[in-house]
Amino acid sequence: MTGCPFAAAQEFRRHGKQFAPSALLARLGELRPAAPAGSALAAFLDCALDKPEGRFHNRTYLALAQLERIRDGLGISPDRFATLLVADIVRHEVRGPAGAERPDERTVRTRLRHCLRFVTGSAIDVEGEAVLAELPDPPASPWFATTVAPVSPLHDEYFFIRALQAHEQLFTALADDVEAATAALRAGEIAAALVRLDHAVATMDRAGVLFRIVATMQAATFHAFREHTQGASAIQSEQYKRFELACGPPTPARLRSDAFTSVPRVLADPPSDDLTSAYLDGTRSAPEASAVEIGALDERIAAIEAAHQRWKGAHHGIAARMLGDAHGSGYTAGVPYLRACLDNRLFRLLTVERAARAA
Ligand code: HEM
Numbered sequence: 001m002t003g004c005p006f007a008a009a010q011e012f013r014r015h016g017k018q019f020a021p022s023a024l025l026a027r028l029g030e031l032r033p034a035a036p037a038g039s040a041l042a043a044f045l046d047c048a049l050d051k052p053e054g055r056f057h058n059r060t061y062l063a064l065a066q067l068e069r070i071r072d073g074l075g076i077s078p079d080r081f082a083t084l085l086v087a088d089i090v091r092h093e094v095r096g097p098a099g100a101e102r103p104d105e106r107t108v109r110t111r112l113r114h115c116l117r118f119v120t121g122s123a124i125d126v127e128g129e130a131v132l133a134e135l136p137d138p139p140a141s142p143w144f145a146t147t148v149a150p151v152s153p154l155h156d157e158y159f160f161i162r163a164l165q166a167h168e169q170l171f172t173a174l175a176d177d178v179e180a181a182t183a184a185l186r187a188g189e190i191a192a193a194l195v196r197l198d199h200a201v202a203t204m205d206r207a208g209v210l211f212r213i214v215a216t217m218q219a220a221t222f223h224a225f226r227e228h229t230q231g232a233s234a235i236q237s238e239q240y241k242r243f244e245l246a247c248g249p250p251t252p253a254r255l256r257s258d259a260f261t262s263v264p265r266v267l268a269d270p271p272s273d274d275l276t277s278a279y280l281d282g283t284r285s286a287p288e289a290s291a292v293e294i295g296a297l298d299e300r301i302a303a304i305e306a307a308h309q310r311w312k313g314a315h316h317g318i319a320a321r322m323l324g325d326a327h328g329s330g331y332t333a334g335v336p337y338l339r340a341c342l343d344n345r346l347f348r349l350l351t352v353e354r355a356a357r358a359a
Contacts, residue, residue, distance in 0.1 A: 233330025
């Protein structure tokens, strides 16, 4: 029984991390003392041993620390990295091992069509091995192959993990955009802020495409592996909450809810500024900002809000289809929780301010 991380990752993919032989896990445990802190091996072991060590959660299920290490080491932007992750779904569907319960060819074709649109930005009508020619090269790191550790041997868990990883990258880009736009506004560089906000709108719409990809999974398949993913939920996504806080302060009730108690690291280090505050301070204290500039900002902010509402609507739709009455893997009530979230607004304080101005 080998303890090599690359062979172990293959073993996880073949049988599911949940069903990994205890001898393999013990062997990986023996590698821990020799793994230098902060090394690729240490990051791999943190994910590989999360279940036996009782640390299984969203970050370890999705190998996020490993991916961030690879991304930053190669100097790739988060949105480009999202592209490479979805390109990997295509490679896996076309050339990867079939895995248990591979969906029918028609479903795979639909999945590939959505993935290729995400990767290339346009509709591509090619099939079979020919699609591989449309793909960018994979990240040049041997560790990339170890960043999918499904809990089951089911074929579809691979692409589900990659879609959620891509989501994390897109929300990293979104948070970066809104933070940069806030800094630009503070510096009086409205044109620069508008560029970042335009990119944020496009990125949010791109994030919506991930739901179309995930919608190609059967609810029964999802239920078959989710019984082993309890405790890992996207409600623990730090980048999603970082983006939310970068836009403006949530209501005190949301800050107290599972949405934020599930991200203790974000709560422990809240941002010192946000776009709502920068906008309000700028428009109240800098009368030199022209009506045209303020109008352009209003338009972009409304576009981000609308794109996020569309994102939440699509998420609610897919959860209703896949989950039904079941609770969420983050222990919320599930679909009723997501339905209530539809009423939240990223820029709620701007709506209040505008209503006050109009009165
Ligand atoms: C099978 C499909 C999916 C189902 C059934 C589902 C279900 C849920 C549920 C029930 C929650 C509430 C927290 C919990 O109890 O777990 C949640 C939260 C969340 N999900 Fe999904 N989800 C699905 C796919 C996705 C995908 C593909 C993404 C990203 C592209 C995503 C991103 C999120 C995020 C960011 C949250 C946190 C929302 C918040 O904090 O308000 N989900 N999901």
